[in-house]
Amino acid sequence: MTQPCTASSLRPAGASGTDTPAAGPVAAGGAIGAARQAARLSVAPMIDWTDRHCRAFHRLLSRRALLYSEMITAPAIIHGDRARLLDHDADGPAALQLGGSDPAQLAQAARIAAGWNYAEINLNVGCPSDRVQSGCFGAVLMKSPALVAACVRAMQDASPVEVTVKCRIGVDEQQPAEILPAFLAAVEQAGVRRVIIHARKAWLNGLSPRENREIPPLDYPLVHAMKAAFPALHLSINGGIGSLQEARAQLAVMDGVMIGRAAYHDPWAILGQADALWGETPPLAAPLDAALAMRGRIAAHLAAGGRMHQITRHMLGLFHGRPGARAWRRILSERGAGGTLQDYDAALTAAGG
Structure with missing residues (x-):
């Protein structure tokens, strides 16, 4: 049975070292406004798929969609090949997704990433893989909203761009109608203003990551209710959305739509026509x-x-x-x-x- 993550200190720590100095949070508008406009349609972070080559291809298809990196762990950025992990084509809005549960490490990773011109840094609170659970991050963090709040505060102190969260509606035996509003209230109080919600629960024991993308039922009405309950939050919906027609229907209620596998497997149908969502002509004809x-x-x-x-x-x-x-x-x-x-x-x- 999985247990809530804990940390030795829930400090909004600023990591020491010779990394790029923190620039502090950015005021509303400017880069934040541009990222929110792009978040009308985004392509989900997908491990082993949304690397820099994938995003360069997707950017050809859409000038406007917000493109997410694969999830990259904070220790990998701190200790690994930063250029290989963080380099990207910066001719359109791109977001970096971080995995981790240590506020100091996440702050240091956000500080390092400041030199790579991302429009947003996102904290993964949704991935259900065994590897992520063993590292005490991803979807298991739904059980530890106070730790998530500490993490995002630390990241905000270190990042010159907006810090966002991607989460599930709950995990394991949690009751989504109870846990999700409490979780959103916690991250909103911590200063988060934009959240992407995968409209499925994650079962951390008994289902594989693939099964967690398909078997738990989608609960769009609950996510829609969160938009009504948290009008100040910019909320995007993710999970099971397979066409631009479905995206348009969701945008009648939600601020943004995130599409994953459908955009990857049928990129022309999704991204090749996506810029019409902003009232613009797509950049390519075929x-x-x-x-x-x-x-x-x-x-x-x-x-x-x-x-x-x-x-x-x-x-x-x-x-x-x-x-x-x-x-x-x-x-x-x-x-x-x-x-x-x-x-x-x-x-x-x-x-x-």
């Missing part, structure tokens, strides 16, 4: 335009010693439901690991290019 636009990035990546599949694995669904889609996927899947630009051109030809 999936082939995106595939052609990525060619230069792939060529540069190969010239630098990278492997083609590091980019093209994120593009397999680009022609979903269209003639040539199967051949596109097959060529990129079979040749991607050691692929050349000629292999990519063969996939383009198969897709109609």
Whole structure:
């Protein structure tokens, strides 16, 4: 049975060292306003999927959507290869998601990340994987709202951009109708003004991470009720939303919509048309335009010693439901690991290019 996380001190600590000095919280408006506008539609943080190559591809499809990094643990940023973990293409709104439960570590990671031009830093309070539980962060933190509040206060003191939270509606035997409003009240009191709510409970014992994305029932009405109960919070809804039509329906109630796997597996249907949600014309007219636009990035990546599949694995669904889609996927899947630009051109030809 999982237990609530604890910390030796719930201090809003400022970590010492030679990292970039904290700039303090940013006033409402400016970068915060831009991030909130972008959060009308966001692409969920997905481990092993939403890396910098994926986000560069997604940014081609939408100028406006808010793109999240994979979850990166605070210790990884503090002790690891910061450039590899944090580098991204900064020509559109991007958010960094951190995992952790130690306020001092999270503050230090937020301070370090200040040099990478993210529009937002998000705390993961929703991932149900065993690895995350063993580290006492992710969804298990739903059991420790006071610790979450301490973490976000520390991050706010260290971050020049807005700190947000992504959570579940509850975990295990918790009653979502009771725990979720209490959790939101705690983070709001700690200074959080924007929260993304995955509209499913997480079962930390008995369900795999994949099952936790599919088996617990969605409770959209509860999340909608939270918007009514917390009108000052900017609330986005996540979970099971598979089309822009569904996103539009949710936006009639919620401030924002976060889409995960649907945006990844069918990126043109979601992101290729997404900018219409802001009343703008999408930047590209057809999936082939995106595939052609990525060619230069792939060529540069190969010239630098990278492997083609590091980019093209994120593009397999680009022609979903269209003639040539199967051949596109097959060529990129079979040749991607050691692929050349000629292999990519063969996939383009198969897709109609």
